[in-house]
Structures are given as C-alpha cells and as structure tokens.
Amino acid sequence: MLQRFQRQGWAALNHMVIPASRLLSVAAVVLLVGLLPWMSGSSAEYTILRARYADLPATQENLALVSAELGLDRGPLVIFWDWASAMMRGDAGESWISGRPVLPGVTDALGVSLTLMGFAIIIALLLACALCVPVLIAGLRGRSARGSGAAAAAFTALPEFLLAASLLVIGSVWLGWFPPYGWQGAQHAVLPALALGIPGGGLIGRLTVEAINQTFAERWTVTWQMAGASHRVLLTAVLRRSLPAVLGQVGLVLIGLTGGAVAVEQVFAIPGLGRLTLGAATSQDIPALQAGMLALVIIAILIGSATGLARRALLGPALRHDAVPVQMPQRSRRTRDLIVPGLAGVALLLLTVAGTFRDAYSAVNGRLTAPSLMLPLGSDATGRDILARVGQGTWTTLGTALAVVFACLLIGLFLGCFPRLSAGPAEVTNAAPPIIAGLLVAAVSGPSVLGAAVAITAVSWAPLAVYTAGLVTEMSSRTHIKMLPLLGVGRVRIMVHHVLPAVIGPVTRHAMLRLPGIALALAALSFLGLGAQPPAPEWGLVLAEGMSYVERAPWTVVGPASALILASVLAVSLSSLPTRPKKKPHRRASATSAEYSQPVG
Amino acid sequence: MSIPEDSGVESPTDACDGLLEAIDVHRIFTSHHGRDTVTALDGVSISICAGQRRALIGSSGSGKSTLLSLLLAAERPTRGTVRFQGEVIEPRKASRMRPFRRAVQFIPQDCAASLDPRMTIEELVTDPLRRLGIPGDHRHAALQALENVHLPSSLLGRKRAEISGGQAQRVAIARAVAIGPKILLADEPVSGLDLPLRDQVLSLLRELSLEQHLGVLLVTHDLDAARALCHDAVVLDRGQVADRGDIRDMMSDPQHPATSRLVHSMPRIPSELMEARLAHHADRTREGKFG
Ligand SMILES: Nc1ncnc2c1ncn2[C@@H]1O[C@H](COP(=O)(O)OP(=O)(O)OP(=O)(O)O)[C@@H](O)[C@H]1O
Numbered sequence: 001m002l003q004r005f006q007r008q009g010w011a012a013l014n015h016m017v018i019p020a021s022r023l024l025s026v027a028a029v030v031l032l033v034g035l036l037p038w039m040s041g042s043s044a045e046y047t048i049l050r051a052r053y054a055d056l057p058a059t060q061e062n063l064a065l066v067s068a069e070l071g072l073d074r075g076p077l078v079i080f081w082d083w084a085s086a087m088m089r090g091d092a093g094e095s096w097i098s099g100r101p102v103l104p105g106v107t108d109a110l111g112v113s114l115t116l117m118g119f120a121i122i123i124a125l126l127l128a129c130a131l132c133v134p135v136l137i138a139g140l141r142g143r144s145a146r147g148s149g150a151a152a153a154a155f156t157a158l159p160e161f162l163l164a165a166s167l168l169v170i171g172s173v174w175l176g177w178f179p180p181y182g183w184q185g186a187q188h189a190v191l192p193a194l195a196l197g198i199p200g201g202g203l204i205g206r207l208t209v210e211a212i213n214q215t216f217a218e219r220w221t222v223t224w225q226m227a228g229a230s231h232r233v234l235l236t237a238v239l240r241r242s243l244p245a246v247l248g249q250v251g252l253v254l255i256g257l258t259g260g261a262v263a264v265e266q267v268f269a270i271p272g273l274g275r276l277t278l279g280a281a282t283s284q285d286i287p288a289l290q291a292g293m294l295a296l297v298i299i300a301i302l303i304g305s306a307t308g309l310a311r312r313a314l315l316g317p318a319l320r321h322d323a324v325p326v327q328m329p330q331r332s333r334r335t336r337d338l339i340v341p342g343l344a345g346v347a348l349l350l351l352t353v354a355g356t357f358r359d360a361y362s363a364v365n366g367r368l369t370a371p372s373l374m375l376p377l378g379s380d381a382t383g384r385d386i387l388a389r390v391g392q393g394t395w396t397t398l399g400t401a402l403a404v405v406f407a408c409l410l411i412g413l414f415l416g417c418f419p420r421l422s423a424g425p426a427e428v429t430n431a432a433p434p435i436i437a438g439l440l441v442a443a444v445s446g447p448s449v450l451g452a453a454v455a456i457t458a459v460s461w462a463p464l465a466v467y468t469a470g471l472v473t474e475m476s477s478r479t480h481i482k483m484l485p486l487l488g489v490g491r492v493r494i495m496v497h498h499v500l501p502a503v504i505g506p507v508t509r510h511a512m513l514r515l516p517g518i519a520l521a522l523a524a525l526s527f528l529g530l531g532a533q534p535p536a537p538e539w540g541l542v543l544a545e546g547m548s549y550v551e552r553a554p555w556t557v558v559g560p561a562s563a564l565i566l567a568s569v570l571a572v573s574l575s576s577l578p579t580r581p582k583k584k585p586h587r588r589a590s591a592t593s594a595e596y597s598q599p600v601g
Numbered sequence: 602m603s604i605p606e607d608s609g610v611e612s613p614t615d616a617c618d619g620l621l622e623a624i625d626v627h628r629i630f631t632s633h634h635g636r637d638t639v640t641a642l643d644g645v646s647i648s649i650c651a652g653q654r655r656a657l658i659g660s661s662g663s664g665k666s667t668l669l670s671l672l673l674a675a676e677r678p679t680r681g682t683v684r685f686q687g688e689v690i691e692p693r694k695a696s697r698m699r700p701f702r703r704a705v706q707f708i709p710q711d712c713a714a715s716l717d718p719r720m721t722i723e724e725l726v727t728d729p730l731r732r733l734g735i736p737g738d739h740r741h742a743a744l745q746a747l748e749n750v751h752l753p754s755s756l757l758g759r760k761r762a763e764i765s766g767g768q769a770q771r772v773a774i775a776r777a778v779a780i781g782p783k784i785l786l787a788d789e790p791v792s793g794l795d796l797p798l799r800d801q802v803l804s805l806l807r808e809l810s811l812e813q814h815l816g817v818l819l820v821t822h823d824l825d826a827a828r829a830l831c832h833d834a835v836v837l838d839r840g841q842v843a844d845r846g847d848i849r850d851m852m853s854d855p856q857h858p859a860t861s862r863l864v865h866s867m868p869r870i871p872s873e874l875m876e877a878r879l880a881h882h883a884d885r886t887r888e889g890k891f892g
C-alpha cells in the first residue's frame with residue numbers, strides 16, 4: 001500500500017514539473033530585470049560617465065566613482081534585494097540620466113501605451129473577423145472558401161515596424177491625412193493603431209480561417225447539415241470547435257503587441273511605454289528600463305492569463321481530461337502553394353545579385369539622388385548607392401539570421417530531448433517578443449549585431465524544441481526504438497544514435513522555414529538601433545537611415561522597404577506552407593515529419 | 602524434458618538451469634492524475650527454465666504483454682519480484698543489465714517494426730552483440746544466426762524495406778538467438794502470419810530449443826500454436842493465473858472456464874494433422890526451400 005502511495009505521489013510530482021518550470025521561468029525573468037544594473041556593469045558605467053560628466057575623461061578612478069554613485073559596487077544579491085524591496089514599496093528608483101524619480105514617467109507612459117494597445121486590439125479583432133466571415137459564409141453554404149487573397153495576406157504579413165514606416169509614408173507624408181508624430185488627439189491614434197493592430201489581426205485571422213476550414217472539412221458538419229441543423233446551431237458548434245485551437249496563438253499575438261508597441265511608438269514618436277523603454281535601453285538608463293520592462297512583463301502576464309481563462313471557458317471540462325482536440329491536421333502541399341514564396345524568393349535574389357557587386361560604403365554619388373539608370377534605387381543622404389546597400393543587406397541580414405537559425409536548431413534539438421523540463425522556459429521565451437528581448441540584451445551589453453542575434457536566438461528556439469519534443473516522443477514510441485534497451489543499448493546512445501538522427505532532418509527543414517521571419521526580427525532590432533550599427537548595410541538600418549528623408553527623397557525608404565516586404569511575404573508564405581509533401585501513393589511508415597508539424601507562427 | 606507444475610506458487614527447482622521467475626507480481630497502471638487505476642496483473646507467478654517450452658495464453662487484455670515486460674525487466678512490478686537464477690532483477694542502467702540481457706532475450710510481436718529501417722541486417726544483428734559485450738567475431742556470429750533461421754547470407758547487406766515480412770520475422774529471431782540467450786520470450790511471434798509462415802516460425806523455434814537447449818516462453822492466444830511448440834501452458838485471465846498444466850490435456854478437457862472459452866472459441870486443427878504439417882515444414886526449411 002505504501003509503495004502504491006509513493007507511486008501516486010510520484011505521479012502527482014511529475015504533474016507539478018510543468019507548472020513549476022513555468023513559475024521558475026517567470027521568476028527568472030523578474031530576476032533578470034532586477035539584476036540589470038549589475039549585468040550592465042562596466043558598459044553602463046562608461047555610458048553614464050559620458051552622459052552625466054561629459055567633461056571627465058574615462059579613467060579607472062572616474063569609472064569607479066560612477067560605479068559607487070550608482071551603487072553598482074554592492075554585488076548582485078544586494079542590488080537585487082534593494083531593487084525588489086523598493087519595488088514592493090512602490091519606489092522604482094531614480095533615473096541614472098536625469099536623476100528624477102522614474103515612476104511618474106512610467107505610469108504616464110503606461111496609460112498612453114494601454115490606450116494604443118486597446119485601439120490596436122479592436123482593429124486586430126475587426127480585421128480577424130473580416131477575414132473569417134467570408135469563410136464562415138462559404139462553409140455554411142457547403143463550399144470551401146479560398147481564404148483571403150494573396151495580396152491581403154502579404155499586407156497583413158508586414159511586421160509592425162515596417163507597416164508603421166509604410167503607413168507613415170503613405171498616410172502622413174503623401175496623403176497628408178494624419179499627423180506624422182505626437183499623441184494629442186484621436187487623429188494621432190489612427191495610424192499607430194493600424195500599424196500595431198493589422199499584423200496581429202492578420203495573423204489571428206489567418207490562423208482562425210485555417211481552423212474553421214479544417215472544422216468544416218470534418219465529417220460531422222456535413223452530418224449536421226443533412227440533419228437540418230440551423231445555421232446558428234452549426235455556426236456556434238463550428239466556432240466552439242475551431243477557436244480553442246487558435247486561442248493559444250491569439251494570446252501570443254496579443255503579448256506580441258508589447259514588442260510591436262516599441263516599434264510603432266518609436267516610428268510615430270508616441271510617448272508610450274515602448275518608446276520610454278527603448279530610450280532607456282539605448283541610453284542605458286537602467287532604473288527606467290527596469291520599471292518599463294516590469295510594466296511590459298505584467299501586461300504580458302495579464303494578457304496571457306486572460307486568454308488562458310477564455311480558452312478554459314470555451315473548452316470547459318475537456319481541458320481537465322486532457323481531451324483537448326489535437327493540433328489542426330495539415331493538408332498536403334500542392335505545387336500551387338509554392339508560387340508565392342517562389343516569386344518572392346526570385347525577386348529577392350535578383351535584388352541581391354544586382355546589389356552585391358556594387359559599392360555600398362563610399363559616398364561617391366550626389367546626396368539623395370533620384371533613381372536613374374546608373375543608380376536604380378537612388379542614393380542616400382550621404383550619397384551611397386541604395387541598391388548596393390540593400391543588395392548587400394541581404395547577406396548581412398540573412399547571414400546573421402542563418403547563424404541564429406543554426407543556434408536555435410542546436411538549442412531546440414538539445415532541449416527537445418527534455419520536453420517537460422524545458423516546457424516552462426519554452427513557453428516564456430516563446431511568448432517574449434523579440435524586440436523586448438533585444439531591449440534587454442542591448443541594455444546589458446550595448447547595441448550590437450551579436451547582441452541582437454543572441455536576443456533573437458533566446459526567443460526563437462522554443463518552437464523548434466517543441467517540434468523536436470513531439471518528434472522525439474513519436475520516435476521513442478516506435479517499436480524498433482522501444483526494443484533497444486532490451487538489446488543492451490543505453491539511454492544516451494538510444495537518443496544520440498537512434499532517435500536524433502531520425503529527427504534531425506525534419507527539424508532542420510522546419511528551422512529553415514523560419515529563416516525569413518528571423519531575418520525580419522533582426523531587421524526590426526537594427527531599425528530600432530538595437531542591432532547592426534552604421535555604416536553596415538543592413539535592411540533595418542538602411543530603412544531607419546532613410547526614414548528622416550522620406551519627405552524629400554521617398555526612394556531612400558522604398559528600396560529597403562521593398563526588400564523587407566519581399567522577406568515578409570516569403571516568411572508568411574513559407575510558414576503557412578504545409579510541411580507534408582503531396583501524398584505519395586505508397587506511404588512509408590518512416591515518414592516522421594508530417595504528423596507533428598504545426599504552422600510556424 | 603518438461604517440468605509440469607500444478608501448485609499455485611512455483612518453487613524454484615534446483616535442477617533447473619537459467620531459471621527466470623516472476624513471484625506474485627502485481628502491475629497496476631495509474632492514469633495521469635492518479636484517478637483511475639487498471640490492474641493488469643493481480644498476483645501472478647510463473648517460471649521458465651532453459652530447454653523448457655512453455656506457453657502463456659489468455660484472451661486479449663488478460664495481461665500477457667505486461668507480464669512479459671516485467672519478466673524482461675523493462676518495467677518494475679508494482680508489487681512482487683522477478684528473479685533470474687535466484688537474483689532479483691530490476692530495471693537499471695543498461696551497463697548493469699548486460700548479463701541479464703545476454704541470458705534473456707525477446708522476440709517482439711511486430712518483428713518487422715522492431716528492425717531499425719536505417720540499419721542493414723548485418724548491423725541489426727551485430728550491434729546488440731557489441732552493445733552487450735559479447736566476445737568473438739560478430740560477423741561470423743551473425744552469419745551463423747542467419748543460418749540457424751535458414752536465411753541466406755546474401756541478406757546481410759540489405760535493409761528492412763528490402764526483405765519480406767517473413768524474412769524480417771526470422772531476422773528478429775536471429776538477432777535474439779545470435780546473443781546466445783538461455784531463455785527466449787516471444788510475444789505473439791506468429792499472430793498475423795499466414796499459416797505456412799506461422800508453421801515455419803514455430804518449427805524454427807522448436808528446432809532452436811532442441812538444438813541449443815533454449816527456454817521458450819511463447820505468448821499467444823492461439824492454442825494451436827501453443828500446442829505445436831510447447832509442452833505445458835499457463836492460462837492468464839484478467840490478470841490472474843486461471844489454469845496451468847499439460848497443454849494437450851487442457852485442450853481435450855478444459856477444466857477452467859477461461860480455458861474452455863479459449864478452447865471453444867477457436868477453429869481447431871486435429872493434433873495429428875498439425876504434427877504432420879510441422880514435421881513437413883521442418884523438413885522443407887532444412888532443405889532451404891523458404892529462403
Ligand atoms: N501503459 C498502460 N497504461 C494503462 N493500462 C495499460 C497499459 N498497458 C496495458 N494496460 C492495460 O493492462 C491490461 C493488460 O494489457 P496487456 O497488454 O498485458 O494485454 P495482453 O494480454 O497482452 O493483450 P493482447 O492479447 O491484446 O496483446 C489491459 O487492460 C490494458 O488496457
């Protein structure tokens with residue numbers, strides 16, 4: 001009896017692993033934020049010395065002076081403890097730059113950001129509904145809709161920073177309908193809310209459309225229709241079946257708004273939390289960064305919990321019994337699915353080839369020269385060839401992205417072998433928007449390509465680990481693997497020699513599909529000044545350099561923006577690409593990739 | 602040759618070489634939340650010696666596979682012990698299990714699926730020999746094992762997809778036999794095979810048992826197969842031993858309801874006919890007509 005009790009105790013303990021790892025991961029984030037002053041160390045001392053005492057030379061004594069003044073010499077534990085206990089009392093400390101208390105500024109900015117996010121969520125939900133309604137109507141009529149058109153997909157595929165830049169150029173500069181900068185009235189909120197809401201709404205819409213189509217493809221809907229179920233009954237049932245599968249993603253998208261807000265607020269110069277945090281990170285004003293970051297984390301946790309509750313309410317008791325419907329099954333890949341990514345890839349390739357052999361660094365042309373035959377994309381503010389910069393930007397951006405993908409692949413493969421232990425970190429890092437991660441890393445080490453790459457890696461490995469875990473579980477349940485222990489093969493050897501070799505192929509393919517998305521994330525960081533530094537030809541950086549001249553010389557923006565748009569189209573079309581190739585007539589049992597593939601979000 | 606037992610709990614016989622026994626084992630599966638439990642085995646005792654051929658029969662879900670996984674030390678019994686030559690056997694690190702794995706081997710139900718599709722037949726047969734630290738020329742041992750199961754050596758370079766189902770079945774047997782075990786546990790090695798192939802595998806097992814003094818515990822719900830190969834049988838019913846004894850007696854005059862259910866639920870081939878067929882197949886396999 002005792003033995004049996006112990007066994008059940010173990011089972012219960014096993015069940016605690018995932019929540020515990022979740023809790024630990026959130027605690028780790030808080031710890032990270034609390035330790036920021038300590039981690040930024042010498043890099044911050046140097047920055048603050050320059051910011052406060054511009055006349056003092058950066059000698060050892062002067063740096064030590066700054067260190068003592070900032071309290072950086074207290075050691076990590078004391079620093080964290082002091083910060084945490086002050087936070088409990090509602091004291092967020094004083095700015096290292098201005099010396100004024102941080103909290104009032106943060107609360108003001110929080111209000112602005114929450115308003116902006118509220119508008120953005122409304123737009124996102126409206127857009128998602130608009131994408132779903134035709135599909136629902138077609139489904140009720142018994143036809144399968146083709147979903148939204150490719151153009152709509154491409155438009156909603158743009159990342160926030162790119163959409164914000166495009167909307168600013170179109171809506172304020174060319175059309176002059178809306179003010180380009182500031183936060184004074186409703187008209188100031190229109191473009192930012194659109195820029196923040198459309199990408200999320202588009203993604204939610206695409207996922208929901210996919211889920212609804214899958215549901216309508218299930219036999220019971222036909223049975224219900226035959227049995228004369230009213231449209232309303234059928235509609236409710238279809239939605240109840242489709243939405244839970246999507247809600248987890250919706251939560252992630254909404255949490256992603258916190259990262260998007262940084263970019264959008266920066267582009268439109270909105271005094272919100274994102275811009276405040278970005279400013280604090282680039283100037284290494286750590287107390288302001290800590291407060292801003294904490295506010296963002298709290299928003300993210302609230303959003304996550306809210307969607308979790310919504311999911312629970314929708315699913316009801318099914319969730320408790322682990323009877324959650326499985327991931328949407330994937331349709332098989334058709335040649336048609338390859339047209340859009342193929343075209344985008346070819347266009348990007350042409351741009352790259354055209355730019356690679358030109359001079360991207362010398363200011364040999366006139367400043368802001370309009371495009372001509374010699375300079376197909378014009379020149380920038382210092383007279384550099386934009387085509388050359390964009391073309392070579394492909395190498396810089398995609399090269400870094402490739403390194404990130406490779407790092408993610410290694411981490412994913414490794415952690416995928418310990419699915420339950422890595423569940424919490426996977427969840428938390430997966431939810432963390434890349435821009436927020438970039439902010440943290442830049443605050444610690446100063447902005448650099450390496451820092452950006454580390455940040456993106458830190459938040460991008462999770463899907464690969466989840467995918468690996470799925471494949472590993474599936475492989476491990478195969479008869480020939482289960483047989484191995486009986487033949488004297490040890491656990492490590494089974495993993496390394498038998499399971500991983502079978503898993504590595506599909507996981508690598510999955511990772512490569514993420515390349516364009518990761519390139520975009522890197523470009524976003526560079527655009528915000530958190531990644532590549534001038535004069536490197538990097539897409540995001542080139543776009544950022546052009547933004548100030550957009551009125552006089554729109555081509556400074558058009559060149560890099562088109563490269564980024566092509567990459568976005570590539571990213572979205574690849575991510576919605578079914579990983580399963582068209583069914584072969586003779587399906588071999590060893591085809592592993594298909595069953596566990598999920599849309600790359 | 603056979604050691605009939607009819608007592609409830611078996612006592613280890615000193616004369617018995619390579620005794621593998623489960624003593625009053627229970628196996629209770631607990632669901633994820635510890636709410637529901639399934640009692641797959643409820644106090645089962647069974648033993649098998651080298652040279653002995655014993656059948657473990659029972660209807661689907663009676664706990665046969667579960668008992669095998671306990672005997673193989675793939676899992677730990679919830680209660681009770683498994684012993685091999687008097688020592689308690691428990692799942693441990695692979696390196697510490699080696700002596701046991703060398704002595705007790707297994708033929709899984711789905712033989713073809715138990716072969717790694719990426720490995721050649723030679724690798725499949727020799728890799729366990731390396732892992733288990735068996736001395737000698739492994740390639741030679743592999744050839745010998747293939748010969749034992751009447752497979753041509755030309756198969757060595759092929760992979761699973763390139764051999765037939767019946768050949769895969771015999772490769773799995775060769776892999777187990779190459780290790781040179783004292784006891785072979787076979788989980789339904791003949792279910793799902795067509796009749797000639799079934800007879801072929803059974804006669805092969807009998808041959809091996811006789812030639813190499815191998816103990817065979819045959820798990821099956823097919824009484825004909827059990828009778829063709831084994832002397833005596835243990836009948837499992839809902840996790841308990843319902844009946845044990847001479848298999849011929851059991852079939853001609855079933856004592857226990859579970860046994861008679863099994864006996865009456867299957868089409869029967871008269872035993873003389875079965876014997877004749879087996880003899881015929883033994884001859885033909887020896888002549889190499891099934892390669
Ligand atoms: N991992 C498990 N979790 C829960 N219950 C299990 C598990 N494995 C087996 N069982 C249950 O234990 C019982 C015995 O299963 P077992 O596989 O031993 O049957 P069997 O006699 O081999 O049947 P078959 O002839 O169909 O192979 C069944 O009721 C089964 O549902």
Ligand SMILES: [Mg+2]
Binds near residue numbers: 666
């Ligand atoms: Mg079984």
